[in-house]
Amino acid sequence: SQQGEEDPQALSIQEGENATMNCSYKTSINNLQWYRQNSGRGLVHLILIRSNEREKHSGRLRVTLDTSKKSSSLLITASRAADTASYFCATDDETSGSRLTFGEGTQLTVNP
Amino acid sequence: DGGITQSPKYLFRKEGQNVTLSCEQNLNHDAMYWYRQDPGQGLRLIYYSQIVNDFQKGDIAEGYSVSREKKESFPLTVTSAQKNPTAFYLCASSIDGTYDISNQPQHFGDGTRLSIL
Numbered sequence: 001s002q003q004g005e006e007d008p009q010a011l012s013i014q015e016g017e018n019a020t021m022n023c024s025y026k027t028s029i030n031n032l033q034w035y036r037q038n039s040g041r042g043l044v045h046l047i048l049i050r051s052n053e054r055e056k057h058s059g060r061l062r063v064t065l066d067t068s069k070k071s072s073s074l075l076i077t078a079s080r081a082a083d084t085a086s087y088f089c090a091t092d093d094e095t096s097g098s099r100l101t102f103g104e105g106t107q108l109t110v111n112p
Numbered sequence: 113d114g115g116i117t118q119s120p121k122y123l124f125r126k127e128g129q130n131v132t133l134s135c136e137q138n139l140n141h142d143a144m145y146w147y148r149q150d151p152g153q154g155l156r157l158i159y160y161s162q163i164v165n166d167f168q169k170g171d172i173a174e175g176y177s178v179s180r181e182k183k184e185s186f187p188l189t190v191t192s193a194q195k196n197p198t199a200f201y202l203c204a205s206s207i208d209g210t211y212d213i214s215n216q217p218q219h220f221g222d223g224t225r226l227s228i229l
Contacts, residue, residue: 042220092214100214102154
């Protein structure tokens with residue numbers, strides 16, 4: 001069953017704009033991770049945020065986590081054409097703790 | 113450079129044939145994983161291994177088999193019992209094979225695309 005679900009499914013913006021992607025999940029988690037996938041390639045890990053953290057930054061990326069709403073958001077500021085990719089959230093399950101469940105992803109297109 | 117190497121990049125399977133996808137890592141990671149990705153979808157876990165000579169079924173293990181005889185290698189066999197094998201297969205690893213493997217980033221190879229002839 002799907003644990004994380006991203007929203008929107010697809011997002012198209014102009015270079016320089018900010019992009020926000022959301023992830024909702026169903027059960028309690030220990031941590032949530034965001035990954036990026038360029039077309040035809042493997043996934044690249046972006047950020048891991050733990051359940052006791054509310055916000056985390058890495059360069060132009062900002063991730064927030066609201067465990068009361070069971071949701072997370074990924075913000076990419078000042079987007080570039082090279083940010084064009086699919087973005088996935090992945091969550092664990094607090095009870096099993098042994099695997100990640102990936103959402104279906106948001107396809108981001110940044111137009112030059 | 114350390115990383116995960118998947119081969120081949122493209123693979124074609126004939127009816128009734130078993131095929132094996134290779135995954136090798138030189139990151140000295142304990143845990144390794146196999147995922148299946150269908151077009152426009154997320155990843156589904158097939159098998160994972162937290163330590164050499166041990167592996168666990170994921171959510172969609174039927175029609176697949178694995179082995180973990182060496183730390184560096186985690187080959188996946190797609191058997192003839194897998195009736196819909198056409199997909200993009202991704203191998204990943206993470207550093208620590210202890211119980212809470214979900215608390216670690218995973219490093220991915222660049223995938224093998226499997227198609228039916």
